[in-house]
Amino acid sequence: MKLSDLNIDQNAVVEKITCNEELKQRFYSFGIFKGATLFVENISFSRNTIEINVEETSIALRMEEANSIEVTPKG
Amino acid sequence: MTPMKIVLAGQPNVGKSSLINAMSNSRLKVGNFSGVTVEKTQICFDHHCHAIEMIDLPGTYSINGFSTEEKVAKNYLLDKDYDVIINVIDATHLTRNLLLTLELLNLNKKMVIALNMYDEAKKEGIHIDVEQIEALTGIPTVAVSATTKEGIDELLDIIHTYYDSETRIPLNINFSDTIEEELYHITKFFEAKNFEYKDYTSREMAIKVLFENEKFYAKIHDKPIFAQLQPILLIASEKIYTYYETENINDIQTLEFHSIAHGIKSETVKRDDAKLPKQFTKKIDNILINKYLGVPIFLFFMWGLFQLTFELGAIPMDYIDAGFAWLGEVVGSTIAHEELRSLIVDGIIAGVGAVVLFLPNIIILYIGIALLETTGYMSRVAFLLDGFFHKFGLHGKSFIPLVTGFGCSVPAYMATRTLKNEKDRLITLFIIGFMSCGAKLPVYVLFIGAFFSQEVAGNVLFYIYIAGALLGLVMAKALRIFVFKGEDEPFVMEMPKYRLPTMKLIYMIVSQKAWSYLKKAGTFILAASILIWFASNYPKVDSDNLSVQLENSYLGQIGKASVPFFEPLGFDWKLSVALETGLAAKEVVVATLGILYNVGEEVTEDDDRLLAELKKQIPFATAISFIVFVMIYLPCFAASMVFAKEAGGYKYLGYLFIFTTTVAWIMSFIAYNITLALT
Numbered sequence: 001m002k003l004s005d006l007n008i009d010q011n012a013v014v015e016k017i018t019c020n021e022e023l024k025q026r027f028y029s030f031g032i033f034k035g036a037t038l039f040v041e042n043i044s045f046s047r048n049t050i051e052i053n054v055e056e057t058s059i060a061l062r063m064e065e066a067n068s069i070e071v072t073p074k075g
Numbered sequence: 076m077t078p079m080k081i082v083l084a085g086q087p088n089v090g091k092s093s094l095i096n097a098m099s100n101s102r103l104k105v106g107n108f109s110g111v112t113v114e115k116t117q118i119c120f121d122h123h124c125h126a127i128e129m130i131d132l133p134g135t136y137s138i139n140g141f142s143t144e145e146k147v148a149k150n151y152l153l154d155k156d157y158d159v160i161i162n163v164i165d166a167t168h169l170t171r172n173l174l175l176t177l178e179l180l181n182l183n184k185k186m187v188i189a190l191n192m193y194d195e196a197k198k199e200g201i202h203i204d205v206e207q208i209e210a211l212t213g214i215p216t217v218a219v220s221a222t223t224k225e226g227i228d229e230l231l232d233i234i235h236t237y238y239d240s241e242t243r244i245p246l247n248i249n250f251s252d253t254i255e256e257e258l259y260h261i262t263k264f265f266e267a268k269n270f271e272y273k274d275y276t277s278r279e280m281a282i283k284v285l286f287e288n289e290k291f292y293a294k295i296h297d298k299p300i301f302a303q304l305q306p307i308l309l310i311a312s313e314k315i316y317t318y319y320e321t322e323n324i325n326d327i328q329t330l331e332f333h334s335i336a337h338g339i340k341s342e343t344v345k346r347d348d349a350k351l352p353k354q355f356t357k358k359i360d361n362i363l364i365n366k367y368l369g370v371p372i373f374l375f376f377m378w379g380l381f382q383l384t385f386e387l388g389a390i391p392m393d394y395i396d397a398g399f400a401w402l403g404e405v406v407g408s409t410i411a412h413e414e415l416r417s418l419i420v421d422g423i424i425a426g427v428g429a430v431v432l433f434l435p436n437i438i439i440l441y442i443g444i445a446l447l448e449t450t451g452y453m454s455r456v457a458f459l460l461d462g463f464f465h466k467f468g469l470h471g472k473s474f475i476p477l478v479t480g481f482g483c484s485v486p487a488y489m490a491t492r493t494l495k496n497e498k499d500r501l502i503t504l505f506i507i508g509f510m511s512c513g514a515k516l517p518v519y520v521l522f523i524g525a526f527f528s529q530e531v532a533g534n535v536l537f538y539i540y541i542a543g544a545l546l547g548l549v550m551a552k553a554l555r556i557f558v559f560k561g562e563d564e565p566f567v568m569e570m571p572k573y574r575l576p577t578m579k580l581i582y583m584i585v586s587q588k589a590w591s592y593l594k595k596a597g598t599f600i601l602a603a604s605i606l607i608w609f610a611s612n613y614p615k616v617d618s619d620n621l622s623v624q625l626e627n628s629y630l631g632q633i634g635k636a637s638v639p640f641f642e643p644l645g646f647d648w649k650l651s652v653a654l655e656t657g658l659a660a661k662e663v664v665v666a667t668l669g670i671l672y673n674v675g676e677e678v679t680e681d682d683d684r685l686l687a688e689l690k691k692q693i694p695f696a697t698a699i700s701f702i703v704f705v706m707i708y709l710p711c712f713a714a715s716m717v718f719a720k721e722a723g724g725y726k727y728l729g730y731l732f733i734f735t736t737t738v739a740w741i742m743s744f745i746a747y748n749i750t751l752a753l754t
Contacts (some may be wrong), residue, residue: 021325022141023565028637029136030567031171041357045366048462049471051570055170058356060458062465062566 001073004050004066006040012071013037019068031055032069078126079238084152085163087134088571090191092307093221093580094163095131098231109667123235130157133492136569137180144492151183153290158238161230163200166203166218166344167345167572174334176212177248181288183279185243186214187234193218194225200347205258207343213247222577245276250331253318256713257285257311264307267750268300283394284308285315287324336368336523356572360455369459373525379752380443381540382533384516395435399428418608426604428668431593433517433662437482438589440513444482449576455480461566467548468555471566473503477547481540482588484714489511496564498554502554504722508710508735509547511540516659518705525689526698543706550738555643603659611670630671644704644743654704660711695754699745707739 006012014036017024027033031054041058042051051060083091132151133144140149152160162179164172179186188208196203209216215233219226250258261281272280272294283291284304295301316322319330326482403424410416447453453475461471469477473493480487487507494500511519519539523532610630626635626648633655634648641651649671657664672688690699709715709732719728 022566024135025139026141026567027326028333028563029140029171029174030569031174031333033333036625039547040586042360042364042458043366044364044459044462045369046462048465049458049566051364053485055168057171058570060454060471060566060568060570062461062471063569064563065565 001071003038003069003071004063006050006071006073008040008043009062010039010040011074012040013054013074014069015072016070017068018070019065023065023068027069030057030059032059038071039072076421078128079159079160079234080128080130080156080157081234082130082132082152083159083161083163084132084148084175084179085134085191086136086165086172088569089134089138089163089165089172091131091134091163092739094161094189094191094219094227095129096228096580096583097219097221097224099129101665116138124208125235135175137175142492142494149493152179158185160184161189161234162186162214163189163191166192167199167201168189169203169340170336173339174332176214177332177335180212180214180246180248181245181282181286183243183273183275185237186238187230188212188214188216189226189230190216190218191221193282194220194223202345202347204345205342208339208447210294211248211339211342213244215244233505243274246279246282248335253315254285257315258282261285261304261311268303270295270298270300275535285311286328286403296678311712348482357574358738360570363452364455364459369455373456373459376447378537380440380536383443384436384536386533388433388439392432393434395432396428399424399431403428414612418605422605422608423601425669426608426663430674433513433520433665434589434593436516436520437513438585440516441482441585441588442472442581444479445574448590449476449574449580449584451571451573454570457568458570464548465563465566467552468502468559469548469551470496470499470503470564472564473499476503476507476543477510480507482513484508484510484710485511485717488714488717491612491721494564496562498559498561499564501722501727502551502559504718504727505554505731505734506547506551507718508714508731509543509550509707511543511706511708512661512714514711515705517662518657519702521668521685522698522702525686525693526695534717538695539702539706546707546738546742603656603663604670607656607663607667607670643747644700645694645747646701646704647697650693650697650701654701654708658709658712660713664705696750700743703746704739704743707735707742709735 001012003012014032014034015022016034017027017032032038035056039053041053042048043049048065049060049062050066052057053059083095085091098660117438128734130151132148135145135148137145138149138152140146160179160182162176164176174265176188190205190208191201191204201480203218205216208214215237217230217233219230221227249255257276258281261284262277265277265280270277270280272291277285280291284295285308295304314326315327319327321327363369365372404419405419406424407416410419447456456478457471460474464471464473473491476487476490476494479490484507487510488504491500491503491507494503517534523535527535607630610633611628612624613628616624616627630652631648634652637651637655638646638648641654646654649668652671653664656667668689669685672685672692695700710718715728715731719725722728722731
């Protein structure tokens with residue numbers, strides 16, 4: 001399942017990140033890497049952007065970027 | 076004595092700039108949105124009589140970050156000479172901040188950790204064992220708060236002592252057992268060989284080779300020991316690759332850093348579960364970035380801001396206006412020489428007065444924008460609007476420079492550096508001018524005042540701004556389709572916690588802006604005013620008729636020469652001249668009109684008189700057409716220079732001139748003819 005398929009208030013664990021090194025580095029510095037737990041806080045009206053919480057930091061990303069994060073929903 | 080050079084490095088939104096402010100009481104802009112501190116800033120002050128030079132680097136999440144400003148920070152940290160790094164850390168986001176700390180440690184420079192927002196952490200029920208952080212990282216650590224000034228003196232003392240000390244504290248971070256084992260072998264090898272490089276310890280060199288530091292490799296590649304080092308390294312790497320099931324050393328380092336950061340956090344941070352920190356921000360976000368309410372609320376804020384600018388600003392404007400009229404009269408009565416009096420009263424006082432008049436409007440607008448920036452609302456807006464902006468070929472982050480453009484194009488152009496992608500940045504740069512800047516406001520206010528009733532004035536102003544913004548978006552799409560084709564920048568950004576800025580902070584931001592506006596009025600615009608006064612009074616003609624004098628002046632000649640170009644838009648030579656002088660600065664448009672329409676008056680330019688004159692002499696359709704042209708055409712001289720710098724060359728300024736003039740002409744032509752047809 002992709003991060004972009006999740007809904008608001010869902011928890012998930014990151015399985016795999018499939019994107020170029022640059023973007024991966026940015027994900028890493030926000031604590032998004034294999035095994036990290038995330039929580040979907042908000043999704044914008046048009047489903048263009050998604051706000052997730054990782055290690056107490058809120059991060060906004062576009063659905064295209066969220067597409068490159070594979071997750072397993074939890075709880 | 077050479078000053079000690081201190082570099083502030085840290086992630087965005089950790090309060091680096093406010094920390095500098097607290098340390099030096101300097102005037103620096105502080106923002107709660109990634110990328111407010113765009114340029115490196117240098118300030119000097121004395122601490123125990125030692126001059127300190129501070130360099131405030133742009134916030135960077137990682138040394139290997141991808142945005143232009145992250146690269147500025149990286150290049151500085153790697154290549155420049157400095158004495159001590161202050162790593163500013165947000166105490167409420169320890170793990171994430173420590174990742175950068177670990178990267179910075181690998182630079183092998185003297186470093187001090189400033190644990191900022193310590194007061195906020197305490198309020199959120201986060202207890203941090205500062206001594207333990209110091210023990211685990213080996214780095215002098217001070218808990219500080221830029222807001223309460225707690226720990227600031229201690230921080231300065233520690234920096235000073237460390238700067239004076241001869242030796243640097245060696246890097247001593249514990250990696251996982253697997254890594255440590257290999258580090259042990261390589262360290263032993265360097266020790267046995269007695270190999271030395273700079274002030275690095277054997278362990279530091281071992282870490283560098285194990286994590287494939289390219290720069291260090293380049294240094295030791297030609298050394299004889301390299302041949303013997305290679306087999307040891309090969310075995311070490313092999314073991315690590317097998318253990319981590321990947322050959323990507325960057326991924327391995329990231330995982331290591333993450334577990335180290337987690338380790339440090341779990342050993343140093345205790346949290347009261349009773350106080351849940353996220354609640355406040357979460358509650359506000361439930362409303363402000365609500366699916367349905369978010370965008371309307373934002374538009375309401377913007378609308379309210381423009382209403383305030385116009386309505387509230389009108390009150391002090393009357394006083395300023397009267398003040399300058401009085402000044403002109405008083406000064407004028409003391410000067411006997413007619414031409415000199417004309418220069419001082421009609422040229423200088425009238426010109427500068429017309430500029431100062433709009434200071435209240437500008438201050439109110441800037442307070443609004445400063446609030447948007449410092450509270451953290453800006454990034455919410457980017458989240459809300461990215462879907463929308465992306466459709467127009469822009470980035471959600473483009474919103475920040477664009478909104479800043481409503482204040483002044485100069486900082487707006489500079490704020491585009493947050494955009495990593497060259498094309499995204501250029502498109503944003505090109506359309507910033509469509510967001511009417513504060514200096515265009517005087518022109519709008521003047522024309523709205525002359526041609527619309529007081530009741531609808533606020534609304535008309537709002538429509539002008541919205542129309543400009545929408546046109547800008549359409550142009551962005553056009554540029555994206557026809558000129559800048561290519562891939563989009565990824566949108567991954569932090570949403571900082573909401574923070575209430577202090578009055579002092581807002582005061583500092585706004586007063587800085589207001590001063591720079593006034594300085595512009597005092598220099599550039601004053602010079603332009605005198606030039607215009609001269610051009611409109613000379614060469615002298617033998618006629619008592621003042622309008623004849625003006626028509627034959629240099630200014631009149633220039634205006635007349637360009638009339639064929641402006642005629643289809645309904646402009647006479649006076650309006651044409653005003654537009655041309657507006658290239659120097661938009662405020663000058665008003666000053667020019669003041670001079671052109673108030674000729675023959677003994678007294679200085681009077682707002683009501685100018686309004687009446689405009690109303691009498693300019694047809695309604697021409698006024699509309701003029702507003703449209705001002706809305707679109709080239710920004711002021713200063714902004715144009717910044718644009719050229721940010722876009723990467725003067726040729727872009729040439730493109731901008733052609734682009735804006737063409738669009739302005741076409742749109743004004745349309746507006747003129749539609750208005751003519753309707754009235």
